[in-house]
Amino acid sequence: MAETTAHNHDHVAGWAEYAAGRIKAAGHRRSSARDEVLAVIAAQECAITARDISSELARNGSEVGIATVYRALELLESMKLVQRVEVGQGVARFEPSMPDGDHHHHLVCETCEELVPFEDEGLERAIDRLAGKLDLKITGHDIVLHGQCSNCAN
Amino acid sequence: MAETTAHNHDHVAGWAEYAAGRIKAAGHRRSSARDEVLAVIAAQECAITARDISSELARNGSEVGIATVYRALELLESMKLVQRVEVGQGVARFEPSMPDGDHHHHLVCETCEELVPFEDEGLERAIDRLAGKLDLKITGHDIVLHGQCSNCAN
DNA sequence: GTGAATGCAAACTCTTTGCATGACT
DNA sequence: AGTCATGCAAAGAGTTTGCATTCAC
Numbered sequence: 001m002a003e004t005t006a007h008n009h010d011h012v013a014g015w016a017e018y019a020a021g022r023i024k025a026a027g028h029r030r031s032s033a034r035d036e037v038l039a040v041i042a043a044q045e046c047a048i049t050a051r052d053i054s055s056e057l058a059r060n061g062s063e064v065g066i067a068t069v070y071r072a073l074e075l076l077e078s079m080k081l082v083q084r085v086e087v088g089q090g091v092a093r094f095e096p097s098m099p100d101g102d103h104h105h106h107l108v109c110e111t112c113e114e115l116v117p118f119e120d121e122g123l124e125r126a127i128d129r130l131a132g133k134l135d136l137k138i139t140g141h142d143i144v145l146h147g148q149c150s151n152c153a154n
Numbered sequence: 155m156a157e158t159t160a161h162n163h164d165h166v167a168g169w170a171e172y173a174a175g176r177i178k179a180a181g182h183r184r185s186s187a188r189d190e191v192l193a194v195i196a197a198q199e200c201a202i203t204a205r206d207i208s209s210e211l212a213r214n215g216s217e218v219g220i221a222t223v224y225r226a227l228e229l230l231e232s233m234k235l236v237q238r239v240e241v242g243q244g245v246a247r248f249e250p251s252m253p254d255g256d257h258h259h260h261l262v263c264e265t266c267e268e269l270v271p272f273e274d275e276g277l278e279r280a281i282d283r284l285a286g287k288l289d290l291k292i293t294g295h296d297i298v299l300h301g302q303c304s305n306c307a308n
Numbered sequence: 309g310t311g312a313a314t315g316c317a318a319a320c321t322c323t324t325t326g327c328a329t330g331a332c333t
Numbered sequence: 334a335g336t337c338a339t340g341c342a343a344a345g346a347g348t349t350t351g352c353a354t355t356c357a358c
Contacts, residue, residue, distance in 0.1 A: 029331080029332050029336090030332070031332075031338060031339080032331095033338075033340095034338085049322090051322080063340085065339070066322095066323090067323090067324080067325085067339080068338080086241075086242045087240075088296070090322075090348080107288075107292070116290065118288060120280070120284045126276045126279070127277065127297075127299075130272075130274045131299075136270065136301050137307050138261070138301040139300050139302075140299070140301070141298065141300065142297070143296070144295065144296045144297075145281075145290075145292050145294070146295065147290050147294070153291050182313090183311095183358070184357075184358095185356075185357075187313075188313085205347080220315095221349080222313075222314055224347095224348065225314085244346075244347075245346090
């Protein structure tokens with residue numbers, strides 16, 4: 001499992017365009033504010049907060065307000081174009097979600113609070129098996145590991 | 155849902171006393187406010203919010219303020235006497251944690267938002283195996299399933 | 309008596325919403 | 334032109350903090 005981290009940009013390539021298309025197709029108008037938000041989300045490595053997006057926009061001279069960021073995220077989440085990730089810091093994080101259902105989870109570094117994505121087939125299988133055993137309908141799952149990232153482990 | 159409730163109290167039996175002892179041993183003073191919070195936490199079935207605790211206290215005629223509830227929870231969490239559980243509703247939930255490391259996770263019903271606890275050995279094993287594979291130090295994990303509880307499944 | 313714990317209220321953070329203005333089709 | 338989308342500011346929810354008072358030791 002050495003390839004746990006190196007993958008993100010590939011999956012996300014074209015996400016902004018894809019999302020813009022889906023949004024248009026769903027009957028929503030195209031706007032530069034939304035495009036800017038899409039661009040920032042697409043460029044990120046891992047799940048980011050609304051505030052992250054907003055400051056990144058501000059840093060680029062954009063005048064998009066934070067309310068618009070939240071509204072864009074709300075729309076994107078409702079269309080399953082982003083996935084909301086909460087890791088217990090009291091803030092919601094979001095990351096692009098592609099239709100191919102690329103599936104990963106996160107480790108939260110207890111020292112620097114950074115998020116490290118990982119994926120594991122064994123874990124997904126264990127969840128599938130569990131879903132069969134429980135007599136509950138399971139539609140999704142989130143797994144959050146707590147620990148130390150490679151930077152902070154030393 | 156008479157089934158799911160029955161087993162929890164066994165695990166939690168004596169938790170309030172145990173926690174009170176640990177708190178005392180750590181050099182903190184004993185107070186009736188803290189005792190009342192401990193009692194409410196011990197009596198709960200699943201992870202509850204600070205507000206839940208506060209209203210339960212109020213219902214019993216207690217005058218413990220919500221700030222005290224938060225401060226008690228902060229202390230308890232720092233001593234690992236409670237575990238914080240966040241399931242993406244924007245609220246922190248807490249549940250008693252025993253030293254024997256009784257370990258369960260939660261399903262969040264997408265319809266009624268209720269929490270259903272579950273445990274699964276296979277899942278725990280998958281996480282242990284994963285911990286071996288990743289070159290990250292893993293100290294804990296949270297798993298949240300999304301789906302329908304037995305009440306809402308119909 | 310001393311200092312920790314409490315209660316209240318104010319402050320803070322994250323998120324949502326109302327409303328007038330501006331922009332896309 | 335008709336709406337949808339935006340930006341601002343205000344409102345809400347959850348949580349934390351400052352400070353005077355109370356209470357445990």
